Amino acid sequence: MAILGMSLAMVAVFVGFGLLIGTLFGFFGMGGSFLVTPALLVMGYSSTVAVGSGLAFVFGTSVIGALRHRDHGQVDYKLAAIMTAAMTIGIEAGKSVVFFLEATGRADLIINVAYVGLLATVGAFTLRDARSTSTGDDGHDLADRVQSIHIPPMVTFRGGVRVSGAIVFAVGLVIGVLSGFLGVGGGFLLMPAMMYGLGIPAAIAVGTDILQITISGAFGAFTYAQSGSVALPVVAFLLLGSALGARVGAGATNLVDEDDIKGYFAAMLLAGSLAVASNKLGSVYGIELLNTMSTALIFGSALLVSAAVVLAAVCQLRDDGHGTWCRLVGS
């Protein structure tokens, strides 16, 4: 039996994978294209279809996530507007850098090294923050310093955070340049930048990040769909799972103290950087084992972190901090 030209087994794989990604996306506001595109490449889709379908899926999931976060009052439209404007300009600048590097013939090497380096840096920073929080240090030194800079116009965001609009624009511009340069959505950079750099409360940073991803995802999906590079049945089944997962993940943000999960998230980013590095080394030197290790790292860490989110939410519901499993995700 086939649905939309797909076997039932493949339908189950896509729905299940969507559920996993949706949970991560709803909770952290990122992890979409970072996981879907490699998965579709592993399944044998061409790189343009993998990227195009990944973007269309990220767009659909982020629509659901943004609606959900809006219902909880966790979206700051002012912040999203400034970030979107700055990132759009930045992405164009980032693309120009790629074209320049392509002309020199070193684009691939530099982009991959930058990608691995950034994932590792953000992962290490998040891990450091998680450890400083658990040792009682509030870990907001950078945000405090940024908020103390009074360059007009000063803008007040949800949660009472007051930051210079010029600094917010500059942060968006830098993230945009990096997104355009690396060819990624930027969620994994935008969310930590808003939280740690600007001091925006975690739930509002996630909600605003998702709204921004919705806008850029729609634009990206449209661009790829123009050349027919979006596999709609794949996107449809992934969305079926992720719509439920996004609800679970967004609901969990109201239950789980995100400091409890930060360590896992940092581990996922570090595993991601290792995965990209081993994939590239595997391709360059023709070592299949490294490519397999890369896939296992991406899916293993995604599965582990989404399971940790769900487990932490269930433990919170049960008010259980002492059970064997609950102690694993407790602070």
Place this chain on the structure above:
Amino acid sequence: MFGIESASASVQAGITVGTVLAEAIALYLAYGALSETVGATVLDALGGD
């Protein structure tokens, strides 16, 4: 001719993005209705009540 082709590609792309948007909104509403109906029961069951 190129203009017509690119216009038709844009229309097709618009339909694709619109389809994804429609599915996302439909799923949001459907799962929302489902969680209204059985959400409390599931949360109670998970919470051990």
